[in-house]
Amino acid sequence: MGLEIHNLSAGYAGQPVVSNLTFSVASGQIVALIGLNGAGKSTTLKQVIGVGRPLNGSLTLDGQRLEDEPALYKQNLAYIPEQPVLYDELTLDEHLHLMLAAHGQDDAEHWERVEALLSLFRLDGKGHWLPKHFSKGMQQKVMIVAAFSLDAHLLVIDEPFLGLDVLAQKQLIRLMKERAEQGMAVLLTTHLLSQAADFVDDFALLEQGQLAFFGPAEALAASRHLATNQLDELFS
Numbered sequence: 001m002g003l004e005i006h007n008l009s010a011g012y013a014g015q016p017v018v019s020n021l022t023f024s025v026a027s028g029q030i031v032a033l034i035g036l037n038g039a040g041k042s043t044t045l046k047q048v049i050g051v052g053r054p055l056n057g058s059l060t061l062d063g064q065r066l067e068d069e070p071a072l073y074k075q076n077l078a079y080i081p082e083q084p085v086l087y088d089e090l091t092l093d094e095h096l097h098l099m100l101a102a103h104g105q106d107d108a109e110h111w112e113r114v115e116a117l118l119s120l121f122r123l124d125g126k127g128h129w130l131p132k133h134f135s136k137g138m139q140q141k142v143m144i145v146a147a148f149s150l151d152a153h154l155l156v157i158d159e160p161f162l163g164l165d166v167l168a169q170k171q172l173i174r175l176m177k178e179r180a181e182q183g184m185a186v187l188l189t190t191h192l193l194s195q196a197a198d199f200v201d202d203f204a205l206l207e208q209g210q211l212a213f214f215g216p217a218e219a220l221a222a223s224r225h226l227a228t229n230q231l232d233e234l235f236s
């Protein structure tokens, strides 16, 4: 079980920018979607979270096809966008209550986890703050706390480390690994290949909208005649 992407083609105004993508992120697996700017990573993630219709192909999460059961499919996923999306007039606590309600998850049952996450990211005591009071990195942490508060089957993260301090990056990696061990499927995009090699199971490499490679760090490096510790040179 987990996420299955089958023969996916998607784009804008009817023109494909990704074509015939087929790969899976099994429950318990962490996969990094990589590629140069414009390769189609964000376009693929948008399809995975159910924004926009594919030109072709299908997406299935734990056996539920997005096109057949869009509400159920979306309820089982948590998403952390590249740019924080927060409502100006809602406090931090109100955002977290709203997120739980939107996913049909019991507020009281989850609040202990919310508080532990707030403390982990040093946001405790700030529940009454509005987004305008937060720095960019703190806004990103709010999105992380919201996503990890949910009992989701799939976690999708676009550029997880952008704007986060080193401590928060480490906490986030630890959380991703913990949740994967508990059976969550994790799909992220990143440009930080060496860092990702330390915690992802597989890389999915996009080149001009096509899947050029899928597999672990060692095989990815070897496919370009590099040692694993030279992964950052993949695109040079």
Ligand SMILES: Nc1ncnc2c1ncn2[C@@H]1O[C@H](COP(=O)(O)OP(=O)(O)OP(=O)(O)O)[C@@H](O)[C@H]1O
Residues within 6 Å of the ligand: 012, 017, 035, 036, 037, 038, 039, 040, 041, 042, 043, 044
């Ligand atoms: N809203 C849009 N309308 C039209 N074309 C778009 C739109 N968004 C992206 N594109 C095009 O789709 C292609 C893939 O873009 P995408 O954002 O998926 O790439 P990416 O791999 O995520 O890049 P980056 O590393 O810069 O984030 C690019 O050619 C881009 O110009």
